[in-house]
Structures are given as C-alpha cells and as structure tokens.
Amino acid sequence: MPQTPLETDVAIIGAGPTALFAAFECSMLHLKTLLIDTLDEVGGQCAALYPEKPIYDIPAHPAITGGALVEALEAQIAPFNVPRLLGHQVTTLSGYRGAFRLGTDKGAQIHAKAIIIAAGAGAFGPNRPPLDALGDFEKSGAVRYYVRRKSDFTDKDIVIAGGGDSALDWVVELSDICRKIHLVHRRDRFRGAPETLARVESCIASGKVEKIVPYQLHALHGEDGTLAEVEVIDLEGKTRRLAATHLLPFYGLSTDLGPILGWNLAVTRNTLPVMPVTMETSQPGIFAIGDVASYPGKLKLILQGFSEGAMAAHAIYPIIYPETALHFEYSTSKGVPQPG
The missing domain is CATH 3.50.50.60 (FAD/NAD(P)-binding domain)
Structure with a gap:
C-alpha cells in the first residue's frame, strides 16, 4: 500500500549545518518544516567527515568542532520539534510553486509548498x-x-x-x-x-x-x-x-548532484544558480542554499550558508501566507517557543 503523504510547508533537502539553521529560520516565521537527508544522522559533512575537526570561522566561536556545532544547532531548533526523514534520498520531484510532490528511495511521499535544497555539494565520496x-x-x-x-x-x-x-x-x-x-x-x-x-x-x-x-x-x-x-x-x-x-x-571529495540533475533546474558546474536576494533557483518555489548554490560573489563558508537560509525563509513566507504581510521582528523581541 502506498504510504500516506507527509504534509509540510517547507521540505528541506539536506540536514547539514546550513539546513539546520534554515529550519530554525523557517520555524521562527511559523513555517512548518521537514528535514530530509540520505545520511542516518543530522550534521551532513560536519558529522560524517570531521566531527572532531575545529572550525575557525563561525561567528562568536574562536574554534568549534564540527560535532559541537551540529549539537548547538540541534539545540537551537529543539523548541520547534522539527521532524526529520533520515536515511532517505529524494529521488523524484514534481509539481509547482505551492504544490510540490517529492518521493524518496524508501517509498516516502512528501507534499510541500516550497523546497529548500541544502544538499551541500550533493552526494560525496573521497577521491x-x-x-x-x-x-x-x-x-x-x-x-x-x-x-x-x-x-x-x-x-x-x-x-x-x-x-x-x-x-x-x-x-x-x-x-x-x-x-x-x-x-x-x-x-x-x-x-x-x-x-x-x-x-x-x-x-x-x-x-x-x-x-x-x-x-x-x-x-x-x-x-x-x-x-x-x-x-x-x-x-x-x-x-x-x-x-x-x-x-x-x-x-578532496568527488561530488554528484544525483537525482537533482533530473529536476529541470538550471545547473552550472555542479551547482544550482540562484537569485542572490531570494536564493530561488530557476524553478519558482525551489530554493538552494549552502555549497550547492551559486551566484556572483559566492563564498563557500558555513556562515554565508546561514545567511542564505534566512533569506530563503523570508522569500518563502509569502508562498505559505500570500495574504499576510510579514512584519519582521528581531528575535530579542519575539523570542522562541519554550520546550514542553
């Protein structure tokens, strides 16, 4: 029997640091979010490749290991109880802005109004x-x-x-x-x-x-x-x-965008060109952030991926709430929901 589709506002493909922070930004805007990743744990390359390796360019952290960074990002989104579908590769994508349908290699079906691709450099493996x-x-x-x-x-x-x-x-x-x-x-x-x-x-x-x-x-x-x-x-x-x-x-790593190459998105040098103001790809309603996204002046830094996640979340808001103006508030004013 086919599985009951999972319903969400935003499907985030990837669960690395950039994806985790994008989930936080979406959640702060009251956008229901689902994380999907081929790995069995969140954290992407940070967790899989260098959990004990220090990272030196994360703001406010003179040095932080990949594993500690992932733990902190998990703690940041904990109040929102963001669901995740781990060990699943998204293989099919159809539909249009406001009504996308995704399918995974394990048979899961997801209905989403917008998509954020935060798949790093795609599937990766060592040379x-x-x-x-x-x-x-x-x-x-x-x-x-x-x-x-x-x-x-x-x-x-x-x-x-x-x-x-x-x-x-x-x-x-x-x-x-x-x-x-x-x-x-x-x-x-x-x-x-x-x-x-x-x-x-x-x-x-x-x-x-x-x-x-x-x-x-x-x-x-x-x-x-x-x-x-x-x-x-x-x-x-x-x-x-x-x-x-x-x-x-x-x-170095050999990378492959895999099924993403079949989704009718513009691709340049194994990356997805985006509008730098919104992070939207060539297909309306599909956004890309982190290493997989490209635009003039792009820096492949985790901190820039964090910024891109915030921009994508704000660009998605009118897709989910087309008749509601977004009155931006600083987190110091609005706070976040508390666990329990």
Missing part, C-alpha cells in the same frame, strides 16, 4: 589513490579518508597525503598525539591559510612532522589489511618506504 590492494587496507581501517576520532591515532606512525586545507589541518590537529607524521605531497608548495601553513612549518621544525616532497603515493605494504609501510615515489622514479600504521589520503 581514492590508485593503489593495489587498497580495498583490503580500507576495510581494516588502515587507510582512512576521514578522521572521526583523533584518539585512534595516539602514538601511531601515520602518513598524510595531500597539499590542501584538509591535509594541513589534520597535520596540525594530530601532531600532538601521533608518534610521527609523514606529510607527502607531489610538490614543495601547499594550499592553505597562512596561519595553518605557519603552524605546519612549526610542527616540521619541532621534528613531529617530516615533509616528504616532491613524492606521490606508490604502493602499500603489509599483510591481512595491517599496514606496515607506505611506499612513495618521486618524479625521477626514486622510491622511499615510510613506516606507518595508517594512511590518510586527502585528495
């Missing part, structure tokens, strides 16, 4: 290095693409491969607990914030980190999924073997 027997070492946990618990690497010899922000950030974060870190990159130039680069150089100077450049990953050595050495090779074919129990390759 894997082309190494023999890689799968065996992935299964054992010797090769990892995300750090969920820093304590797993206490007193370990590890190799971190990559030259971008993720590789450099984790060099800094793990340098105090690892016995030795080898930082492998194909050239002696890294892409990171000046402060992070300075901290990495400090770690190298202290002897906690050894920079292996210009080298690339070449082979993994060990038995039954237990890693013993990571072999690297330079441009002239010279190889080195680095003792290591873990390899952390940070070569």
Whole structure:
C-alpha cells in the first residue's frame, strides 16, 4: 500500500549545518518544516567527515568542532520539534510553486509548498589513490579518508597525503598525539591559510612532522589489511618506504548532484544558480542554499550558508501566507517557543 503523504510547508533537502539553521529560520516565521537527508544522522559533512575537526570561522566561536556545532544547532531548533526523514534520498520531484510532490528511495511521499535544497555539494565520496590492494587496507581501517576520532591515532606512525586545507589541518590537529607524521605531497608548495601553513612549518621544525616532497603515493605494504609501510615515489622514479600504521589520503571529495540533475533546474558546474536576494533557483518555489548554490560573489563558508537560509525563509513566507504581510521582528523581541 502506498504510504500516506507527509504534509509540510517547507521540505528541506539536506540536514547539514546550513539546513539546520534554515529550519530554525523557517520555524521562527511559523513555517512548518521537514528535514530530509540520505545520511542516518543530522550534521551532513560536519558529522560524517570531521566531527572532531575545529572550525575557525563561525561567528562568536574562536574554534568549534564540527560535532559541537551540529549539537548547538540541534539545540537551537529543539523548541520547534522539527521532524526529520533520515536515511532517505529524494529521488523524484514534481509539481509547482505551492504544490510540490517529492518521493524518496524508501517509498516516502512528501507534499510541500516550497523546497529548500541544502544538499551541500550533493552526494560525496573521497577521491581514492590508485593503489593495489587498497580495498583490503580500507576495510581494516588502515587507510582512512576521514578522521572521526583523533584518539585512534595516539602514538601511531601515520602518513598524510595531500597539499590542501584538509591535509594541513589534520597535520596540525594530530601532531600532538601521533608518534610521527609523514606529510607527502607531489610538490614543495601547499594550499592553505597562512596561519595553518605557519603552524605546519612549526610542527616540521619541532621534528613531529617530516615533509616528504616532491613524492606521490606508490604502493602499500603489509599483510591481512595491517599496514606496515607506505611506499612513495618521486618524479625521477626514486622510491622511499615510510613506516606507518595508517594512511590518510586527502585528495578532496568527488561530488554528484544525483537525482537533482533530473529536476529541470538550471545547473552550472555542479551547482544550482540562484537569485542572490531570494536564493530561488530557476524553478519558482525551489530554493538552494549552502555549497550547492551559486551566484556572483559566492563564498563557500558555513556562515554565508546561514545567511542564505534566512533569506530563503523570508522569500518563502509569502508562498505559505500570500495574504499576510510579514512584519519582521528581531528575535530579542519575539523570542522562541519554550520546550514542553
């Protein structure tokens, strides 16, 4: 039997930080909201990829981990009891502004008057290095693409491969607990914030980190999924073997908008172009915020995604209440509902 459709004012596709704050902004405007996400928990990439990694550009927080940020956002929307449909991927979308119909891969049906797509960069997965027997070492946990618990690497010899922000950030974060870190990159130039680069150089100077450049990953050595050495090779074919129990390759994420590509929305470079004043996509009533949204001057920062969520909520209000003027009030004046 078909499931009874879930009725809501706003369906938010995604449940990462930007989506959670958009749910708060919608709820403050008395818009009934539903969160939908393919993951089994809220938090998006923050929860799935780097729950213990500090984020430094959240206003009023000199540093906050991804996990702590998600917990704070959950506490912020707790008074509204926002329902969520987790472990569901939205596969079908039809209808029009004020009357959309969504279907998920688990058979759920949702009726919504407006939609906010806050799906980050879409479905994401790591770019894997082309190494023999890689799968065996992935299964054992010797090769990892995300750090969920820093304590797993206490007193370990590890190799971190990559030259971008993720590789450099984790060099800094793990340098105090690892016995030795080898930082492998194909050239002696890294892409990171000046402060992070300075901290990495400090770690190298202290002897906690050894920079292996210009080298690339070449082979993994060990038995039954237990890693013993990571072999690297330079441009002239010279190889080195680095003792290591873990390899952390940070070569970025491969992303895919998936079913979104079939929803007749304008797409540019795997993003959804929007009107920057309203965050509305090429289809009326469908809005996009966060990394998936693009417009001139866009910055891919969580704090900008928060602002976009507020703008989308205010643009949606007249769709839900077409005959009611929105008299904006500051939260210091109106407050929020209290639990219970």
